[in-house]
Amino acid sequence: MMTVRTILGVCGVVAVLSTAACGSTQVGMTAAPATTAPALTDTRYGPLSAADMKLMTLVQETSIREITLSQWALQRSTNPQVRAAAQMIVTQHVQLQKEDLAAAAKLGVTLPDRPSADMQVGIDRMSQESGKTFDTDYANSLRQAHGEAFILIAQVRADTRNSVVRPLADSANDFIKMHIQVLEKTGDVDYSQLPVPDAS
Template sequence: MWLVAACGAGPSSRAGARAAAPTTNKGVSGTDLSLRSTSFGPLSAADQKLLALVRETSLREITTSQMALKKSSNEGVKQAAQMISKQHVELEQRDLDVAGKLGLRLPDKPSPDMQVGIDRMRGENGTAFDDDYVNTLRQAHGEALILISKVRADSQNSLVRSFADLADGFIKMHIQALEKTGDVDYSKLPVPTPDAA
């Protein structure tokens, strides 16, 4: 998995990545372990991946949450969508601000697989929409929480650490709101593996 390699499995991995900069150091599966120097501390490939993914996710979740506010008749889904949309607008603005300070260009549209989900939800109504919206976002938030935690634990960049703290708080609130709807199908969530703990 790219993230474990990019973040480093321990102090010796981070030291190796630090020593390799500014040249590119390829780790497991060709993952880039080099660090780019910034005035806020070294920036890793994992740091950059987090910022890009949050931007793509915000674009998707603002769009689908606006759909939920129009399409859903479930008050729990509407409440979750209202909070998710509002907080992703704030998170997106902070993401763009951090990226600007770090000299990064972030995606301006969701990834192709995210777009497939957006297009699918556009054609859904009623409980089919509610179930898809809640379960798609719940699974995505679970995956994002793992990524954010790993980057937050290992990032040497002060801006990325601060951003990860904000994102972590929002993600946990979103998970709780989605679960509160009663529509989460927990059997569709990935089974945790011992190495994830």
């Protein structure tokens, strides 16, 4: 038979264990620190995000690169499908670049006047190519680049709060889908070089 002292001792141990358990539960349930919201720049057309500005920069750099490469394709390629892709890409990137520069002027954003360093590497490489080597490099380089840009365009179009960026993203989205399709029609795209889609 348990004495009063024994009972009190057991209760004390239970109380201590309960407190310890609750304490560790509380530590485990501590909320993660809030993440900092992306910075926005106020404009008369609505807030401008870093992703918005990244899109405008990408459109400008890509237009310079792809107009150059596609003009080479028109001069060098004997593949009618490559030439058709190149003609569409030149025409539409000239239009898209005008829209991009007009949007940047409205928003007070300064855009680069040359491609990024990594884009220039590809331009330099392809400047030395001809024939089938050029056609294959042209189709695959542009197809991969368009796939990467497609993701950014979709994100910006889905989330931008800026009324000037929205129509630019619409134009970029419409053109890039056509460019992907016409590049794939060349027969030179190696799909094994494309990244595996991430389901997360």
